[in-house]
Amino acid sequence: MKNLNICIDIDGTITDPYFWLSIANKYFNKNITIDKVTEYEIDKVMGVTREEYYEFYNKSKFEMHNDEVRLRENAREVIEELIQTDNIYFVTARDKDLEMLTYSYLNKNRIQYDEVFILGTHYKVNTAKKLKCDIFIEDSYSNALQLSENGFKVLLIDTNYNRKPLNENITRVFNWNEIYQIIREIPLHRKAI
Known part of the structure; x- marks a missing residue:
């Protein structure tokens, strides 16, 4: 036992912990750096609505969680x-x-x-x-x-x-x-x- x-x-x-940042930056056309990721919620970090985040996540989740992370x-x-x-x-x-x-x-x-x-x-x-x-x-x-x-x-x-x-x-x-x-x-x- x-x-x-x-x-x-x-x-x-x-x-x-920041595996998603480059993908989100590219998608939302942002340039957020790791030191600016002070919230867990990606929508808050990116300055987008929750709906925009969900659209991004549903399109990108397989890329974000790939074997290369x-x-x-x-x-x-x-x-x-x-x-x-x-x-x-x-x-x-x-x-x-x-x-x-x-x-x-x-x-x-x-x-x-x-x-x-x-x-x-x-x-x-x-x-x-x-x-x-x-x-x-x-x-x-x-x-x-x-x-x-x-x-x-x-x-x-x-x-x-x-x-x-x-x-x-x-x-x-x-x-x-x-x-x-x-x-x-x-x-x-x-x-x-």
Whole structure:
């Protein structure tokens, strides 16, 4: 039996958090730089309506989530270590029609996992409950708040768009090596939650 149930978001958490920026800049004819990405919602960053964003996303989502999106440094190696002793569940808000692309991305990048949950919604609490999640690794501030307010411990991986006040169930982390150290410090004889 493995020790912990670790839930991990995909986009911005194991991948480059700004993977979408060049595609959005080209589509909207903008020149937004990474330092200006201080909101999670792409429509706010680009200064467009929600409807314009949805049109862009529906046209571009397969390009945005392709196999070439760069992994965050050491994400693969840390997950490879963790899966030896812990359950690894990817829980993503990606649309259901990105399922094949998601599995392709994880497999091409040799990311190991126990299961993948493609929710089609940002609401991850019910899935975390079902999986008896001990720790959730996330980049979205609103997702982190929602999870933490429902009793889950969250490691919020730092980005320009999530630098807001944290509560006692959220810990800001800056890289995957730090994530590994924090998880290794959780006593194995008890659950984190």
